[in-house]
Amino acid sequence: MSYQLGIDLGTTFTAAAVHRDGRSSMFHLGSQASAIPSVVLLRSDGTELTGEAAVRRAMTEPDRVAREFKRRLGDTTPIIVGGAPYSAEQLMARMLKATMAEVAKREGGPADRVGITHPANWGPYKIDLLHQAIRLAGLPEDSVVLITEPEAAAVSYATQQRVEPGEVVAVYDLGGGTFDAAVLRRTETGFEILGRPEGIERMGGIDFDAAVFAHVNRSLDGKLAELDPDDPLVISGVSRLRDECVAAKIALSSDTDATVPVLLPGIQTEVRITRSEFESLIRPSLSDSIGAIHRALESAGVTPEELSRVLLVGGSSRIPLIAQMVSSELGRPVAVDADPKHAVALGAASFAGGAMVADAAAATTPMPLIVPASEPVVIAGDVDAAGVGTEQMDVTPAPAPTMVADVLPPAAPTTGPGPKRSKLPLILGGVAAAGLLGVGAFLLFGGGGDDTAASTTTVATATTPATTTASTAATTTVADATAVPPTDAELEDAVAAVVGAVDLSISVSVSDAVATLTGSVDAATASAAVAAAAGVDGVASVDDQLTVLLADELCTDDIMSNVRWACIESVTSDGTDIVANYVFEDDGTPWSISSDFHLHFYSDSFETEQAGAPGVGVSTGGGTWVVWDTPSTFGASIADLGGTVDRLCVRVAHSDHSLESLDSGNCFPVTG
Numbered sequence: 247m248s249y250q251l252g253i254d255l256g257t258t259f260t261a262a263a264v265h266r267d268g269r270s271s272m273f274h275l276g277s278q279a280s281a282i283p284s285v286v287l288l289r290s291d292g293t294e295l296t297g298e299a300a301v302r303r304a305m306t307e308p309d310r311v312a313r314e315f316k317r318r319l320g321d322t323t324p325i326i327v328g329g330a331p332y333s334a335e336q337l338m339a340r341m342l343k344a345t346m347a348e349v350a351k352r353e354g355g356p357a358d359r360v361g362i363t364h365p366a367n368w369g370p371y372k373i374d375l376l377h378q379a380i381r382l383a384g385l386p387e388d389s390v391v392l393i394t395e396p397e398a399a400a401v402s403y404a405t406q407q408r409v410e411p412g413e414v415v416a417v418y419d420l421g422g423g424t425f426d427a428a429v430l431r432r433t434e435t436g437f438e439i440l441g442r443p444e445g446i447e448r449m450g451g452i453d454f455d456a457a458v459f460a461h462v463n464r465s466l467d468g469k470l471a472e473l474d475p476d477d478p479l480v481i482s483g484v485s486r487l488r489d490e491c492v493a494a495k496i497a498l499s500s501d502t503d504a505t506v507p508v509l510l511p512g513i514q515t516e517v518r519i520t521r522s523e524f525e526s527l528i529r530p531s532l533s534d535s536i537g538a539i540h541r542a543l544e545s546a547g548v549t550p551e552e553l554s555r556v557l558l559v560g561g562s563s564r565i566p567l568i569a570q571m572v573s574s575e576l577g578r579p580v581a582v583d584a585d586p587k588h589a590v591a592l593g594a595a596s597f598a599g600g601a602m603v604a605d606a607a608a609a610t611t612p613m614p615l616i617v618p619a620s621e622p623v624v625i626a627g628d629v630d631a632a633g634v635g636t637e638q639m640d641v642t643p644a645p646a647p648t649m650v651a652d653v654l655p656p657a658a659p660t661t662g663p664g665p666k667r668s669k670l671p672l673i674l675g676g677v678a679a680a681g682l683l684g685v686g687a688f689l690l691f692g693g694g695g696d697d698t699a700a701s702t703t704t705v706a707t708a709t710t711p712a713t714t715t716a717s718t719a720a721t722t723t724v725a726d727a728t729a730v731p732p733t734d735a736e737l738e739d740a741v742a743a744v745v746g747a748v749d750l751s752i753s754v755s756v757s758d759a760v761a762t763l764t765g766s767v768d769a770a771t772a773s774a775a776v777a778a779a780a781g782v783d784g785v786a787s788v789d790d791q792l793t794v795l796l797a798d799e800l801c802t803d804d805i806m807s808n809v810r811w812a813c814i815e816s817v818t819s820d821g822t823d824i825v826a827n828y829v830f831e832d833d834g835t836p837w838s839i840s841s842d843f844h845l846h847f848y849s850d851s852f853e854t855e856q857a858g859a860p861g862v863g864v865s866t867g868g869g870t871w872v873v874w875d876t877p878s879t880f881g882a883s884i885a886d887l888g889g890t891v892d893r894l895c896v897r898v899a900h901s902d903h904s905l906e907s908l909d910s911g912n913c914f915p916v917t918g
Contacts, residue, residue: 248266248358249264249265249266249353249357249358250264250265250266250357250358250359250360250361250595250598250599250600251263251264251265251273251346251349251357251359251360251361251595251598252264252265252270252360252361252362252363252398252591252592252593252594252595252596252597252598253342253345253346253360253361253362253363253591253594254363254395254398254590254591254594255284255316255338255341255342255345255362255363256281256284256316256421256422256423256590257284257314257316257317257421257422257423257424257450257452258283258284258313258314258421258422258423258450258451258452259281259282259283259284259422259561259587260275260281260282260283260284260297260341260345261275261280261281261282261587261588261590261591262275262280262345262349262591262595263588263591263592263594263595264349264353264357264595265595265596265598265599266599268599270402270405270592270595270596270599271592272588272591272592273349273352275297275345275348275349276297276298277298278298280588281587281588281591282296282297282298283297283298283300283301283313284313284314284315284316284341285297285300285301285304285311285312285313286300286311286312286315286327286337286340286341287299287300287303287304287307287310287311287312288310288312288327288328288330288332289303289307289310289328290310290328294340294344296340296341296344296345297344305485309327309328309329310327310328311327312325312327312332312337314423314452315334315337315338316334316338316423316424317334317423317424317447317448318334319334319335319338319372319375319376320334320371320372320375321334325337334375335375335376335378335379335382336379336382338376338379339378339379339380339381339382339383340383342362342379342380342383342385343382343383343384346360346383346385357389357598358389359389359390359391359598359599360385360389360390360391360598361390361391361392361393361398361594361595361597361598362376362380362390362391362392362393362594363392363393363394363395363398363590363591363593363594364376364392364393364394364395365394365395365424365426365443365445366394366395366396366397366426366428366439366443366445367426367442367443367444367445373392376392391597391598393593393594393597394426394428394439394443395419395426395559395590396417396419396426396427396428396430396439396443397428397430397436397437397439397593397597398589398590398591398592398593398594398597399417399419399557399559399589399590399593400415400417400430400432400437400557400593401436401437401593401594401596401597402559402589402590402592402593402596403415403557403581403589403593404432404437405592405593405596407581407759407786409432409554410432411432411433411434412431412432413431413432413554414429414430414431414432414440414546414548414552414553414554415429415430415432415553415554415555415556415557416428416429416430416539416542416543416553416555416556416557416576416578417429417430417556417557417559418535418539418556418557418558418559418563418568418572418580419559419560419563419590420449420450420451420535420558420559420560420562420563420568421450421451421560421561421562421587422450422451422452422560422561422562423448423449423450423451423452423453424445424446424447424448424449424450425445425446425449425450425535425538425560426443426444426445427443427444427445427535427538427539427541427542428443428444428542429441429443429542429543429545429546429548429553436597440545440546440547440548441542441543441544441545441546441547441548442542442545442546443542444538444539444541444542444545445538446531446534446535446538449531449534449535450560450562451495451561451562453531454495454524454527454528454531454562454565455488455491455492455495457524457527457528458491458492458494458495458506458519458524458527459487459488459491461517461519461523461524461527462487462491462506462508462517462519465517466508466513466515466517469513470484470510470513473510473511473512473513474511477511479510479511480510480511483509483510483511484510486509487506487508487509487510490506490507490508491506494506494519495524498519498520498521498524498565499564499565499566499774499777500774501521502520502521503518503519503520503521504518504519505517505518505519506518506519521566525567528565528567529567532567532568532571533571536571536572536575539556539572539576540575550576550577550578551577551578553576553578554578555578555579555580555581555786555787556572556573556576556578556579556580556581557580557581557589558572558580558581558582558586558780559586559587559589559590560586560587560590561586561587563582563586564582564586564777566773566774566776566777567773569582569773569776569777569780569788569790570769570772570773570776570790573776573788573790579760579787579788579789579790580776580780580787580788580790581780581785581786581787581788582777582780582781582788731784732783732784734756734757734758734759735756737756737759737761737782737784737785738754738755738756738761740782740783740784741754741756741761741779741782741785742754744778744779744781744782745763745775745778745779748771748774748775748778749765749767749771749774749775751765751766751767752764752765752767752771752775752792753765754779756785758786759784759785759786759787760785760786760787760788760789761779761780761782761785761787761788761789762788762789762791763775763776763779763788763789763790763791763792764791764792765792765793766792766793766795766799766800766815766816766914767792767793767794767795767800768794768795768796768797768800769794772790772792772794775792776788776790776792793915795914795915798912798913799893799912799913799914799915800912801813801815801829801912802912804909805909805910805911805912806831808831808898808906808907808909808910809831809832809833810830810831810832810833810835810843810898810906810910811830811831811898811910811911812828812829812830812831812845812896812897812898812910812911813828813829813830813896813911813912814826814827814828814880814894814895814896814911814912814913814914815827815828815829815914816914816917817893817894817914817915817916817917818916818917819884819891819916819917821884822883822884823881823882823883823884824880824881824882824883824884824887824891824894824916825879825880825881826847826879826880826881826894826896826914827878827879827880828878828879828880828896829878830845830877830878837875837877838875839873839874839875840901842900842901843898843899843900843901843906844873844874844875844898844899844901845873845874845875845880845896845897845898845899845911846871846872846873846874846896846897846898846899846903846905847871847872847874847880847882847887847894847895847896848870848871848872848887848888848894848895848896848897849870849887849888849890849891849892849893849894849895850892850893850894850895850913851888851890851891851892870887870888871887872886872887873899873903880894880896891916892915892916893913893914893915893916894913894914894916895911895912895913895914896911896912896913897910897911898910898911
């Protein structure tokens, strides 16, 4: 049966998707994941290994392996592999040839048409080198079509969510090794790039892995540099350490901190890294990417307000800080594919197959389907073409920084507000598993890309493109491609369940497949919630209306551990008067100014002690605080609070106006 093929030859991973009968689905190149490492190993006997097999063999033949060669395209300095010089296009040709051969073997013949992607900012010189790689791979050029990675991502998105002709979208593509930003307009037949795309050649997941590794090295006072690079135990230990650094990076997308075990000769310890520390390491690079997307918009003559949404693609786009920075900077909703690292390959396959969404004049025409990517079941004893066992092995490459790698390497959300609220748990998602790293460059360089995926037990068969069969140890689920799309109410329930696992205090609503998040949370939780909502199937984009609070503005467990406490949830002011809503907890004793307990409201322009202190009564003079005992709502003039109120604070006080505890309440920013 005829089919079309899309190939995304990435810096760290290569992925392929098959288009048949109007549908595109991922083709499983690897034994554990759909994508395989973009790694080539050239053996002394003239044979070649690519992907997972090359990574495994690199442990014993490290001087014969090449990684990250896509980054070297156009560089006249040869890449030395096994003592012989190779160009980047020669190595790319080997990856393309091996990919095509694997697909043809299992599909019963070559594809009728092949779509190959490339960065949007490649000029004529690099495009010509890509054509040379295609010729070296033995592909008939008349059967090959090239498509930029942002265009492929937009095509993938448009085959799942309606994008009307004339709509303008921006694509933020951050993968394992490179970054692309482009602005595209939907036409009647596809997408057109507006202006000049922007890109950063050397920024991606592998650089973030290196940042985590460097953080570990700094935490160990540089002890890694003292290790013997020729010691086999050091070689394997550093490889495991890089693996743990990748796992920690992935974990920080769903948790607030991670621990990196360090098991090396003479060094047995662990290093903790928090999400804020990781974000501080990568924020400068991400700021450069924001600058690039602004330049792309300026070149296209498009303002952020004219964008209907920003598409986040590439494995590294799962990092919560990215959605937060892009949404905050551009003020537009972001849309994250359920599996962003596969969007480009799926779009290339759809493009090669001539698939595009129905135009506005044919709105009743069924849209072509892209079957969500899925991973194969591992079969014990499975053997690859090189005769290497693939039993239970998930592979992630550890690319070298130069030519060749060196020796070393759900609870439902809370309902409407009430006068009281019990303690709410903050449940952050689990840690994603990382694959086994190949041996990277020693110490400060190398590492796996963010395109790494935890292995699953999902199966998609190329002969049944209309369905995806998910197989687990306990259940089997079949998703019918013809199923009726979920309603907004069903989507709202699904999003609420996922976001509720991040923070139960976030409210969710869904309209026209746009999920709106409201509530007051910390920055890390806001990022995790937006990413979680965007990952729900059927959600086209996320409207982030979350109020991001500072540490002392949150209603924390420490506050709610008091017998009596109060937390402000919102504050508004018209410039003269100020109104606040708050929740509280007491021991059953009524609040009363004339009896045991009441509240002190004050501006944070004053020290907390000016509003009272534990065990010390203070004068009500000076207008620095207001005594209050009315449940749930506070109101006063700004003059009563000292004349300046940027943030309103509350604490529990006794009848003598001494505070019960300095942490019996919070502060909250004032809005107009």
